[in-house]
Each structure stands twice: as structure tokens, then as C-alpha cells.
Amino acid sequence: MSFRVLLVRLFIAEKPSLGRAIAAGLPKPQKNEQGYIRCGNGDIVTWCIGHLLEQVEPDAYDDRYKKWNIADLPIIPEQWKLRPRSAASKQLSVIRQLFKQKPKLINAGDPDREGQLLVDEVIDYLKATKAQKQATQRLLISDLNLPAVKRALTQMRSNQDFIPLSVSALARSRADWLYGMNMSRAYTLLGQKAGYQGVLSVGRVQTPVLGLVVRRDEEIENFIPKDYFTLHALIPYQDAQHQFDIRARWKPSEAIKPWQDEEGRVLLRKLVENVANRIKGQPAKVVDAEQKQTKQAPPLPYSLSALQIDAARRFQMSAQDVLNICQSLYEKHKLITYPRSDSRYLPKEHFAQASSVCQAISHNANGLSSAVQGADLNLKSKAWNDSKVDAHHAIIPTPKQSSSRALSGQEEKIYQMIARQYVMQFYPSAVYAESKLEFDIAGGCFIAKGRVLIVEGWKVLMSASKSQDSDQSDPVPALQTGQQLVCREGEIKDRKTEPPQHFTEATILKAMTGIARFVADKNLKKILRDTDGLGTEATRAGILDTLFKRQLLLRQGKNILSSPAGRGLINALPMESTYPDMTAHWEHQLQAMAEKQQPYAPFMHALEQQIANLMQQVKTSGVPESLRSLPKVDKPAFKRKRSFAKKSTPSKASTTKGRSKKSG
Helix, strand or coil, rough: CCCCCCCCCEEEEEHHHHHHHHHCCCCCCCECCCCEEEECCEEEEEECCCCCECCHEEEECCCCHHHHHHHCCCCCCCCCCECCHHHHHHHHHHHHHHHHCCCEEEEEECCHHHHHHHHHHHHHCCCHHHHHHCCEEECCCCCCCCCHHHHHCCCCHHHHHHHHHHHHHHHHHHHHHHHHHHHHHHHHHHHCCHHHHHHHCCCCCCHHHHHHHHHHHHHHHHHCEEEEECCCCCCEEEECCEEEEEEEEEEEEEEEEHEEEECCCCCCCHHHHHHHHCCCCEEEEEEEEEEEEEEEECCCCHHHHHHHHHHHHHHCCCHHHHHHHHHHHHHHHCCCCCCCCCCCCEHHHHHHHHHHHHHHHHHHHHHHHHHHCCCCCCCCCEEECCCHCCCCCCCCCCCCCCCCCCCCHHHHHHHHHHHHHHHHHHHHCCCEEEEEEEEEEEEEEEEEEEEEEEEHHHHHCHHHHHHHHCCCCCCCCCCCEEEEEEEEEEEEEECCCCCCCCCCCCHHHHHHCHHHHHHHHHHHHHHHCCCCCCCCCCCHHHHHHHHHHCCEEEEEECCEECCHHHHHHHCCCHHHHCHHHHHHHHHHHHHHHHHHCCCCCHHHHHHHHHHHHHHHHHHHHHHCCCHHCCCCCCCCCCCCCCCCCCCCCCCHHCCCCCCHHHHH
């Protein structure tokens, strides 16, 4: 008689809260041990505490790197090393002991690129056998409530399916180390030669973001306003109920181009005055008329960046604050799904939960009770689309009903935003009546456009003032081609060109997600439109936070400004380091790696060559002029991590964050 031996399953979660949620979905009785939970069927659930491992410092590869020296650059490891994070070594020992039982492994990292690598690197570091790795499964959880966890436990996949995702994250991590470590040392040392004692940190994401702000600030400072002039034909109109002026804007002909700027604005007032005099009292003949109804679908549920942008606009919250609040709503309260999501779509199977999710919203957010009552749960917006959902989906409320009013004021605001956006999916489209009239007046072309909201649909859930502001326009009646009115007069308005606005928390996040328009290389614009933009959902808040902490960016009220050090650094760096083009190229290759279309080795080889070339430029070009006038710094921006760091040596901790999710 033969017996089948069942292996103990070892679930390795990303963090304790996720581990406890997984254990709750497994058989009881359960026993809480130090660093893990033993379940009734023998399964064991343990967890990481974020990254348990981190990249070693350069001096771990060679002792001479303790002292920063331009002659030693570039630093390129031949064999990459990881070390346990000091705060996580105890938990790593727990997992090591559990490994000795030769269990069947379950990767239960968060459902993103970093979450995949975070657990895979522990499995590698503890020398799992090839057979163990091939048998490892992947558990994807985006909702910590029990029904969702139990459902996920029945839908596990082979971890091998996700290895390319892990390789992509590994390449990104090593590339960030190589670029950040070498460039930060190089430019900090150049700054020292110029008398600046602070750390000038450089990163492949943080530096292009800093570049955006520096160039915007300089554009504002160097801006010279120009006068320009607009002209509207005022055409009286009366119907059975109303009397008003149709305002038709002048569309200059090709002959006017010499007196227009690149934006089409007319710069010569006399010319506008001549046209105004010519049309006064003249027939206004309709040469083209268009009336149509257009529909505006409800906005999709939130991704993290979309939520951060809206929260910054409405509540002046920082990106980091929004992320922290979301983590609390997800882990502590279990009221929302996984928050570090770049997706705005939902799997079709989620549609079946609509009723229970809406009931929870009505219970948890009193202000949305009437919105839930007015929802048509038979409606299905375009948000439910399996083809646009991979490891994780949009951020939505869970079906959990909060047992008490335990949310803080800030948490309540963010929960209501997420919940309202979800409820909108069950409201019809807003409908507009749009009109366009083109007039010929004394040989000139004048165009009037109107847009009126006739069916509110989902917009009934928006604040009245916001809806009215966006839906108002000048009245434009439905006229017929050939109909003739009379132009009473031309209305000239004197205008001045205005400088661009300083970046705010909302607009810098929007720029990072829509970075394509800031890219110099046209071939890369499409890449950035198709990918995630500059940085990822998990890193954008941390990148901004890092730039503020390193005193390269400053806050002035709502505005985000570059500091003198930030400006000096950007003007010292090669242009390719300060624009998003390089990062776009990286992200394109990393995404291709995740999709099995790009190998790891050529990407890393090309990067090493690029860094070697950059270091050669630093060695031969001397101290940039922009670093010679930086203000003095009383102390380094960051404390030293290690007691043996020499006083003359800038803190290594200030160049990179090792294995943190906030790299960039």
C-alpha cells in the first residue's frame, strides 16, 4: 500500500497584515507563533516586512569605496550582492527555519512588479531548490476581506508565469543602483570642489522630475508678456422666449499669419480694429450649422495616481499623504482594495459584487446613501474589461461594512472619493446638446460654439458648482445654413500672454503620468503614452518626498519650486539626464522584459556602457559653472548610516535607498 505525502504549504506574504488575512482564509484551529501562523491543516503563513533584503553599499564590493573618489567611478559590481536589512534580519531567520521543512512555497507578495520580486528574492536568497521553485505558486490578493481571500486561494497560478515580472523588477532595481550611486557620487564630488557641502543626489526618475520643475521655474522667470487681441462679432438674436447676443469668435485667414504668434494669437491691434469696423452693421450669413448630442461616460474608477491628483486638487493633500491614507484604508480598515494600482479597470467577475459593495458604501459613507439609492445596478460601464486587468485592478471599496465610525477625517474624505467614483459606474452618461455656427461677415469667418448639459446622468453626483463651471457656455441657437442675421458690432478685448503656472502637487503628478508631452524624442512619446509615465504608482509619492527631503524642491504655499541646489544640479548635468527620454526608454525595455519580449543581459550591458561614458564626461569636463554659486550648507542633508563612515566622506545613505520601493 502506498501513501501520498502532502507537503506543508508555506505562504510568504509581503507584510504581516496580508499574512493575517491569508491565515484567516485557511483552516482552523490556528496557532500564532513568533513571525508566522500555523493553520489547522498544517499550512504555515509567514511574511516579509517590506523588503527583507537590500542592495549592499559599494564598500561591500571593495573597501576602497568607503571614501568617495571620482577616480574610482564607475562602480559596477561583477556579482551582485544582497544583504538582510538590519530591521528585518530576525524575520528572515524565521523564514529560514521554516524553509528547512522543505515546504511547498506560495509567493503572496503584493500584486505588482515589486511585490513579485520582494518574495522571489527571499526564495532565491534562501537557496530554494529548482524543484521547489518550479512548484511554487502565486497568490494574488487585492482585497483583504475574508470572502475575497478565500476566492483568491482557489485561483492560484504557477509562480513561473510571473518570473518575467520579477526579472523586470530586478533589472529596474539594479539599474537604479548603478545610475543613482555613480551619478550621485560624481556630482556630489563636483559640488564639493565648488565649495558645496550638501549631497547632490541623482536618480533616473527623480532627476527628470526635478528637471521639469527647474525648466518651468526658469520659463516663468524669463517670461516676457506680449499683447494680443481677440475679436468677437456680436450678433443680436431673438426667439419666442429669449433675446441675446450670439458671440462669434473671429477666425483669421491665412493672410493674417504674419501678424500672429505660434499660438495663432493676433498681435497687431490696428488690424483687429480694421476688421471690427468692417463688420459693424453688416449681414451675418450662416454658412455652416451643426447641432448634435454628445454623451460623456462616467469617469473610470481610480488608479492611485488619478486619486492622488484629484485629492491634491480638492483637499491639497500630498501624494504621500494620500498613499498613507490608502494603505490604512486597505490594511487597517479593509474598506478598499489594493491601493498601489495603476489600473482603472475591473474584472468582469467583480460585477457580481456590485450590490454588496454599494450596500457597504451606503453604510460606511452617510453622504453617499442617496447616490447609492439612485444607482442602477443593471448598468455596466466600460470599467468592467478583463482585457485591461492583469495582476491588479482599479481601487474600489470592498463589501465590508465598517463596525464603527473609526475613520479619521482624512480617511473619510479619501474613502468617499473612491466610493463616489465607483457608484458613478451605475449611472447613465451625461448628455450634451452641442451647437456650432459659422458666419460669413464682410468676407471674414466667425465661429460660435455652444454646449448645454441636457441630461445630468452621473454628473448629479458631482458638486453643483463643479458641474456648472464646466457645463456653461454662451448660448448658440439652432439656425439653418443660409439664414441671415446682422452683426451689431465687433467686440475687441486687449489681452496679455501669461507665463505658465508653477507646478503644484496635482499638476506635477499629472505631468508624471502624462509625461509624453515633455519628451524631446518624438519616437519615445508613444512609448510613454502606452506605459505608466514617469515612475510607477508605487514610487511617485516617494520620489517627490525624496526631492523635498533632499532640499532640491521646496514648497511655497500650493506651489512646488526648485531650490538653488536643485537648479544648480539640473544645469550641471548632461541634458539627457534631466529629460524623461532616458527613463521612457528604460521603462519601455522593462515592460518588454515583463512581457518576455526583452532579455535582461543586453539591457544591463547597454546601461553599464552608458554609465561608463557619463563618468568619463565627468572626469574630463571639470566643475560646472552652475555649481560654483550654490548656497552653503551647514550640515549634510542626511545622517550617516554607519559609524565607520569617514567625516570627509558624504553619507552613502543619501545616494540610494537600497531595496526600497521608493527608488528613483
